Amino acid sequence: MGNIIYQYWKGPMKPGVVASTKLMKEYADRIGAEYLLHMNPNIASKLVDGNGPYWEWLNPVVDDSFLEYDNVLVVDLDVFPVENLSNNVFSESV
Numbered sequence: 001m002g003n004i005i006y007q008y009w010k011g012p013m014k015p016g017v018v019a020s021t022k023l024m025k026e027y028a029d030r031i032g033a034e035y036l037l038h039m040n041p042n043i044a045s046k047l048v049d050g051n052g053p054y055w056e057w058l059n060p061v062v063d064d065s066f067l068e069y070d071n072v073l074v075v076d077l078d079v080f081p082v083e084n085l086s087n088n089v090f091s092e093s094v
Contacts (some may be wrong), residue, residue: 002033002035003069008059024075
């Protein structure tokens with residue numbers, strides 16, 4: 001069991017998306033978490049009427065492969081960790 005940071009993207013990679021994935025992967029490595037970027041997923045979208053990428057943030061809820069983790073953090077691709085962030089988000093109290 002462990003922690004994972006999850007991001008997804010549909011479509012061509014834009015510069016901001018590339019930057020976010022790079023920085024989030026580096027952050028995950030610093031805090032000892034796994035990192036997963038799904039490109040063009042079609043998991044949660046299959047379960048709802050309508051088509052589009054808007055449901056894919058629910059993939060950790062509907063995809064049983066995430067059950068192996070104690071904690072899952074879903075992070076949108078317009079979010080960037082601050083430089084040299086070492087605080088472990090999974091250790092923060094709520």
